[in-house]
Amino acid sequence: MFESLRVPVIAAPMAGGPTTPELVAAAGRAGAFGYLAGGYLTAASLAGQIAAVRGLSNSAFGVNLFVPGIRSTVDLRGYVERVGREAARYGTEPGEPRWDDDGYSAKLDLLVESRVPVVSFTFGLPGESDVERLHEVGTTVVVTVTTPEEAREAAEVGADALCVQGFEAGGHRSVFHDDPADPCGGASYGLLAALRLVSAVTDLPLVAAGGLVAGADIAAVLTAGAVAAQLGTAFLRADEAGTNATQRQVLAAGDRPTAVTRAFSGRPARGLVNRFLREHSEHAPAAYPQLHRLTRPVRSASGQAGDPEAMSLWAGQTYPLAGALPADEIIGRLWRDAREAAHRTARRFG
Known part of the structure; x- marks a missing residue:
C-alpha cells in the first residue's frame, strides 16, 4: 500500500480536533496519504468524516x-479532588472519570461496512x-508499535504493516502495556533505534513516526528501511488542521x-510543558480513559479562555521547526527537501 505512494508521507491521525477531513483529503491530493482519527468520535461522527473525505478526494x-x-482499578479520589480545584479555577465542573471502550465495536463495524x-x-x-x-473486505491493517516485542505480537495477529513510533513523537505513546512505574509507560526507544530493532524481527513494511518535521528526516528514515514517514506535528499548524x-x-x-505526562489522560503522552503538566504529572495515576474524561472540561475551558496552561498541548520534540502553510505546500516542501537530502x-x- 504505502510503497506505491508518489510521496511517501503520511499525515498522522491526531485525535481530539487537529485531524480533519480537509487535511486528510489535501494529503491525498498532494500524492501523500492521510488518516482520519477515529479516537473519541462516535461511529456516526466518524461515518460523517469518512463521507466528507470521499466527497473531497x-x-x-x-x-x-x-x-x-x-x-x-486504581483509586482516583485524590486526583479527582485535584482536577476539581482546576475546574473551579476555570468556572467549570470536572468530567466523570468513567471507563469505556470508545465505541470500538461500532466503529469497527462501520469500517468493515465502509471498506x-x-x-x-x-x-x-x-x-x-x-x-x-x-x-x-480488502482493508490493509496497520498496528502501531514501540518495541520489537510488540512488533512480533502484531505480526502474529496478521498485521500487514507496522507503524514504528519513537519516543520523540507528540501525543500518546502507543505502548501496548502502560507500566505505571515508568513515566513513559514502558520501553522508550528513539525512532532510529526502534526501526533497527523492529526490522530485525519482522519483514513487514515499516512506517516511521516520531519527531519527523523536515525533508531530511524523511530521507533518513527511508534510508533506515521505512517505506514511508508518518508526521503529525508537522501538520498541526496546517491551514486545514482543526x-x-x-x-x-x-x-x-x-x-x-x-515532556511526557499522564496528567491529562492517564496514559503517557508528549506535549508542551505548561502549568497543569508541571503541577499534576507526579500525581496522575495510570488510568485511561478515566483521566481523559475527568480533565476534558478543564482542557476545553482553558482553550476557550485563551489560556494554554491547562490544555493538553500535544506536540513532538521538534515542533519549533514546523511551519504554518496549506497542507499541500507542506508536503511539497517536505518531498523536495527529502530528495535534496538524499542526493x-x-x-x-x-
Whole structure:
C-alpha cells in the first residue's frame, strides 16, 4: 500500500480536533496519504468524516482506532479532588472519570461496512477476528508499535504493516502495556533505534513516526528501511488542521520544552510543558480513559479562555521547526527537501 505512494508521507491521525477531513483529503491530493482519527468520535461522527473525505478526494485514505485497554482499578479520589480545584479555577465542573471502550465495536463495524482502504490501530492489538474481517473486505491493517516485542505480537495477529513510533513523537505513546512505574509507560526507544530493532524481527513494511518535521528526516528514515514517514506535528499548524487557536499560538512561539505526562489522560503522552503538566504529572495515576474524561472540561475551558496552561498541548520534540502553510505546500516542501537530502547523501557515498 504505502510503497506505491508518489510521496511517501503520511499525515498522522491526531485525535481530539487537529485531524480533519480537509487535511486528510489535501494529503491525498498532494500524492501523500492521510488518516482520519477515529479516537473519541462516535461511529456516526466518524461515518460523517469518512463521507466528507470521499466527497473531497478520490485518493486512498485510512482511519485510526484506539484499541480498548483493561479497566484500571486504581483509586482516583485524590486526583479527582485535584482536577476539581482546576475546574473551579476555570468556572467549570470536572468530567466523570468513567471507563469505556470508545465505541470500538461500532466503529469497527462501520469500517468493515465502509471498506476503508487502510485501518490502523493504536494502544494495542486488534483481535485476530477483527483483522480477518478487515482483510475480507480488502482493508490493509496497520498496528502501531514501540518495541520489537510488540512488533512480533502484531505480526502474529496478521498485521500487514507496522507503524514504528519513537519516543520523540507528540501525543500518546502507543505502548501496548502502560507500566505505571515508568513515566513513559514502558520501553522508550528513539525512532532510529526502534526501526533497527523492529526490522530485525519482522519483514513487514515499516512506517516511521516520531519527531519527523523536515525533508531530511524523511530521507533518513527511508534510508533506515521505512517505506514511508508518518508526521503529525508537522501538520498541526496546517491551514486545514482543526488545531485550537490557543495551541497554534503556543506552537508558533516555539519556546517551550516538551515532556511526557499522564496528567491529562492517564496514559503517557508528549506535549508542551505548561502549568497543569508541571503541577499534576507526579500525581496522575495510570488510568485511561478515566483521566481523559475527568480533565476534558478543564482542557476545553482553558482553550476557550485563551489560556494554554491547562490544555493538553500535544506536540513532538521538534515542533519549533514546523511551519504554518496549506497542507499541500507542506508536503511539497517536505518531498523536495527529502530528495535534496538524499542526493547530498548519495554524493557522499560516490
